[in-house]
Amino acid sequence: MIHRRVLVGVLWSMCLPWRTAAGQEVRANGQKQPPVSSRGRLPVTGCAGQPISDIIVITQPPFTERLPTRLEWVRRTVRRTHANTRDDVVRRFLLMKVGEACNQIRRAESERILRAQPFLVDARIRVFDDEAGGVRLEVETRDDFSLVFEPTLQSKSPMVRGMRFGDSNLGGSATLAAINWRDGRAYNDLLGIDLANYAFGRGRNEFRLSAQRNRFGQDMRLELVRPYYTDLQRYAWIGSLGGTREPMEFRRGALPRNALTVRREFANIGxxxxxxxxxxxxxxxxSITREVQRTDEQSLLLTREGVIADTTDAAVPTFRPQRVVRANALLGVRAIRFVQVQGFDALTGAQDVRVGMQLGLVAGRSxxxxxxxxxxxxxxxxxxxxYGGTRSFVGLQAVTEARYDRDAKVWDNFVTSGRLAWYFRPAVRQxxxxxxxxxxxxxxxxPFQLSLADREGGIMGHRASSQAGAxxxxxxxxxxLVVPTRLNVADIGFAGFAEAGRLWAEQSVPYSLSTPWRGAVGVSVLAAVPPRSRRLWRVDLALPISADPQRRFEVRFSSVDRSRVFWNEPRDVQAGRERTAPSSLFTWP
Structure with a gap:
């Protein structure tokens, strides 16, 4: 576990830069003055090796345009409570400095890196002739709505079962700070904190801390990473550690679910x-990695009334403990270019998709x-x-891992997953x-199982399914379909969807079954707040189509930004993987 003084020091270092920078700026100028745009005053030009005489940063709040009179209070309230991203934070993501030659590739890459940050809606870098033989760069960004407010609701009393509350751009410092609570009923309430700084240490580094008490255990993770943002950078690195203790529940068909407690510790530097x-x-x-894993042999039943012993006659699976340190070789091959598109994973917002090929390999020995x-x-x-462009795009990602036991001379722990997707925009609003x-x-x-009940990897209308597979x-x-609106508060849209899935059994996965195809159809109400935000808010209404006795009509609320990476692996798959494979070095878009 992390020493308390070390943790306090890290948190203070995250807050100190924006406090001192803001204070120095106010003291120097008496009052903070907004930068003045060069549009309409200087001629527009391009980057062609001219010296950069100045870089101006203009940060905009979520709502930049005036709203209808009856909604103008929304814009005023947001502007009063929102802190724009600070000038010095934006500059950390730029690949150019004053005095250097203006390079078009570096300008485009700087713009793309800014656009991919989760606290920004969009970014533009314009080049103006300073009429003295050089150029003036104007960096303009628009913030996303930073309030984090995600209640967990249910139809019966008490209606509020949980809450996630915080700010995704605290003080304009590119810092996410959020607290989590969820009613545990007969168990511990879920209590947790999430911290993330996307410009840590005055550089393009990411710091993440997650500490959570679950209903039957805990989960703590700490990670500091310099992602491979662009081919223009020379190196990337990662350091992480963490530990978890949580029950892994097994779906057993007609039998009640049982659980085995799994304890894991992991660390990685590379x-x-x-x-x-x-x-x-x-x-x-x-990289050097460490992995410790132990699964209890006692089977438990996690009922609504609390934990009781498993008295069923079903066999209880056993798992060998693991304690290993590995030295790993890392290899990545990239032939990538980026294309800016709109309305793919976001409703109308812009994102940059990778066109080309990328392969990351890890080979380790204990x-x-x-x-x-x-x-x-x-x-x-x-x-x-x-492959593709702004109108049609096809993407594929596949992740596979396995382990070879040198004593037993057998391969085990095979885990593979992937996504194949086609995006097509026949019209601007479709x-x-x-x-x-x-x-x-x-x-x-x-312990490992897959099911159609998983919120991320399954299908809607089957959250209560008791069947599992391998x-x-x-x-x-x-x-x-995006609906035109003149309110300027949000982008609104509707969607129709259909999904189908099935499972297959495997002897080595406990209680796994082969199932027929099951499906669901439905409609969705979509929103992006503010307009062109990459975060997509959804209300999905799904009608299941299957013979599963646990199927039911489902109404699902969600809010997620999927534009940063092509694919986020479902949690039930992640549970079976090694925790120390440094895939984040290769998957950043």
């Missing part, structure tokens, strides 16, 4: 460096360190491919998305 030219290069590096005496090899691969997601696990070292295939299709 780095990669660039070899080759921009746009077609290799990443080469190394080393004996103190009590870590497991002998194995570990391999993992992360493949991405994308988007069609057709996708397929697959997942599988075999010969697992940790392999899962889900097909989805959605047609979205």
């Amino acid at each position: 780095a990669v460096s660039r070899l080759g030219s921009v746009g077609r290069l290799k990443l080469l590096g190394a 080393i004996v360190v103190r009590q870590a005496r497991d002998r194995d090899h570990f391999v993992a691969a992360n493949l991405y491919g994308g 988007t069609t998305v057709v996708e397929s997601e697959w997942s599988a696990g075999r010969d697992m070292r940790v 392999r899962r295939l889900v097909l989805r299709a959605e047609q979205r």
Whole structure:
């Protein structure tokens, strides 16, 4: 666990830069003055090697345009309570400085990196002739709505079962701070805190801290990473550690669900460096990882009244403990360019999709360190491919890993998953998305099951399903339509969707079954607040189509930004993976 003084010091260092920078600016100028735009005063030009004489940063609040009279109070309230992203924070993501030659590639990459930040809606970098032989860069950004307010509701009393509350851009410092609470009923209430700084240490580094008490355990993670943002940077690195204790529940068909408590500890430190030219290069590096895992043998039933012993006659699966330290080689191959599109994963917002190919490989061998005496090899691969443009785009990502036991001389812990998706925009206000997601696990070292009930990887209308499998295939299709509005408060849209999925059994996965195809159809109400935000708010109404006795009509509320990465792996798949594979070095868009 992290020492309390160290944690306090890290949190203070996250807050100190924006406090001191803001204070110095106010003291120097007496009053903070907004920068003046060059539009209409200086001629527009392009980057062609001219010296950069000045860089002006203009940060805008979520609502920049005036609203109708009856809604103008919304804009005024947001402006009063919202802190614009600070000038110095925006500058940390720029790849150019005053005095350097203006380079078009660096200008475009700086704009793309800013546009991908979760606290911004959009970013533009314009170039103006300063009429003295140089150029003046004007960086303009618009903030996303920073209030985090996500209640968990139910139809019966008490209606409020949980809450997530915080700010996603605290003080304009690119810092997410949120607290979580959820009613645990007969168990501990869920209490947690999430902190993330996307410009940590006055650089393009990301700091993440998550600490949570679950209803039957805890989960703590700390990560500091310098992602591979662009081919123009030389290196990327990662350091992480954490620990979890939580029950893994098994769906057993007609029998009540049982659970085994799983304890895990993990740590990882590694780095990669660039070899080759921009746009077609290799990443080469190394990492040291530590993984400890132990699964209790006692089976429990987590009932509404509390924990009771499992007295059923069903066999209880057992899992071997793991304690291993590995030295890993990291290899990445990239041939990528970026295309700016609109209305793909967001309702109308802009995002940059990767066109080309990217492959990340990890190969590790265990080393004996103190009590870590497991002998194995570990391999993992992360493949991405994308093709298309602003009207039609096809993307594929697949992630696979496995472990070779050097003592038993067998392969185990096979985990694979992936996504294939096609985006098509026949008109400005219409988007069609057709996708397929697959997942599988075999010969697992940790408790593992897949189901159609999973919120992220399953299908709607089957949240109460009691059947589980070892392999899962889900097909989805959605047609979205954006509705024109003059209110300037939000973008509004509607969607119709259909999805289908099925499971397959595998002898090595406990209680797994093969199921027929099950499906759901429905309609959705969509919104983006403020307009062109990449965060998509949804209200989905789904009617299940299957013979599953636990099927039911479902109304689902969600709010998510899927524009930063092509695919987020479902949680039930992540539960079976090694916690230390540094995939984030290769998957940043």
